[in-house]
Amino acid sequence: MKQKFVIEPERRTPVVYDVDVAVVGGGTAGVVATIAAARTGVSVVLIERFGSLGGCPTVGRMACMSNHFVDANLRRIKAGIPLEIIDKLVRGWRKILPFSGPRCFGSQSYSALRDGL
Numbered sequence: 001m002k003q004k005f006v007i008e009p010e011r012r013t014p015v016v017y018d019v020d021v022a023v024v025g026g027g028t029a030g031v032v033a034t035i036a037a038a039r040t041g042v043s044v045v046l047i048e049r050f051g052s053l054g055g056c057p058t059v060g061r062m063a064c065m066s067n068h069f070v071d072a073n074l075r076r077i078k079a080g081i082p083l084e085i086i087d088k089l090v091r092g093w094r095k096i097l098p099f100s101g102p103r104c105f106g107s108q109s110y111s112a113l114r115d116g117l
Contacts (some may be wrong), residue, residue, distance in 0.1 A: 012066045019043040027055030
């Protein structure tokens with residue numbers, strides 16, 4: 001199949017941020033990617049179209065972030081920044097639902113923690 005192209009007119013686009021890394025999308029993955037990039041020492045901008053970061057755990061109010069990141073043999077299967085977020089929720093915010101089993105955290109807890117990272 002022959003490839004098609006769209007021809008666009010030349011235009012001047014102002015550069016608002018001159019950075020090493022631009023992360024597009026402020027969902028949970030975008031927040032984690034931004035934190036990871038910033039920790040390497042590069043300059044980063046996070047671009048999000050809505051007024052809040054975090055995706056489903058915050059904007060969608062569908063947070064059930066568990067600290068049970070283990071497999072059937074109780075080996076840790078998650079690490080890095082996602083586990084750091086859960087560990088900080090467990091230690092610092094104590095917004096735990098009163099039942100045994102996976103500990104779930106409300107979206108307000110995640111929002112407050114995320115804003116502090």
